[in-house]
Amino acid sequence: MPSQATNSSGPNLTNINYAGRMLVRYGLAFLVFLMVGRVLLNAFVAYWKATHPEPPPPPTVGFGILPNLQFPPQDEADKPASYTLEMPFGIREVTDRAKVFLVTKSSANLLADDRVKQIASNYGFIFAPELIADQTYRFTKNTPLDMSFEISAVDFTFSMESNFLSRPDLLTTSGRLPEEFEAIDRVRKFAGTGSLLEADIATGSGQVTFLRSIGGELKTAFSLSDANFLQIDLNRSPIDQVYKVYTSDPQRGIISAKLSAAFSGNNSIVEMNYYYRRVDYLNFETYPLRSARSAWNLVQSGEAYVIGGENLQEAVVREFELAYYDSFEEQKYLQPIYVFKGDNNFFAMVPAIDPNYLSRSATR
Secondary structure, X not given: OOOOOOOOOOOOHHHHHHHHHHHHHHHHHHHHHHHHHHHHHHHHHXXXXXXXXXXXXXXXXXXXXXXXXXXXXXXXXXXOOEXXXXXXXXXXXXXXXXXXXXXXXXXXXXXXXHHHHHHHHHOOOOOOOEEEEOOEEEEEEOOOOOEEEEXXXXXXXXXXXXXXXXXXXHHHOOOOOOOHHHHHHHHHHHHHHOOOOOHHHHOOOEEEEEEEEEOOEXXXXXXXXXXXXXXXXXXXXXXXXXXXXXXXXXXXXXXXXXXXXXXXXXXXXXXXXXXXXXXXXXXEEXXXXXXXXXXXXXXXXOOOEEEOOOOOOEEEEEEEEEEEEOOOOOOOEEEEXXXXXXXXXXXXXXXXXXXXXXXXXXXX
């Protein structure tokens, strides 16, 4: 019987080994491709997000149209004739939006009179006051100086004055004026005596000015050893630890006091103005800002509020910042401002809120 050749179509060992090697080779190649591809994809996504960031949500503008900032009235004669910008990189935009904070509204209540009398008593004014205006009281005392204490029963802002300038014997005292840190701390403690020291003042900045009495007037002294008195000015701590807070007089704080070496402790404070009003830092909305360039245009056109511009033919501006305006008068909101600083203590302030969100476009 003839032999029959075997024709096997199944896989043999050689084919299996070959297929296995190909599978490993292409599998490794595919794995490397996936790994490299993932790295490249992640790099591309990161690059795309960095160069094409998602736009932030629009400003909340939850307080609606805001009132214009009320700067003190000013004559055109108090402003320079021209302005020059001397900044190496020019004016650069800071941000396109900023927070606006609600200022706690003051209102008289049935306990206000008792609160006023308690504050006055804490400062040594124990006699019955006189009502000098609607919800404003005046207390007096005559030790250690003749002093008056006028306080509002609405918001508890006050002004304390004395006859210290008419007392030449205070200039011959052997007492010592405190160092700057101690002087600032003394004024803060004085505010705390009346339970009027808030956290944003306790942690805020303090400025000390040396003063000397000449002919019954106070002049700036060159050093502590040359001074008869100190002026201490306190402001709020910077908003978000970045943006400073200014009053309409940058050299004057929202709390300002004068201190004499003739007395110690609380008695050393011979004058004080307290215009602090509480800000609700948890109650804020964001608002769009006018451009920094448009703010500079307002300065150049003479529409900014200016400090230190008297008798200046030309104001040279060397600094620019976004800040906040703290008024000596009651205001509903703590709003941002642009501040331009220059030589000879020159300041110019412009409301930073986009004019479309202000009640009247007093500044365009």
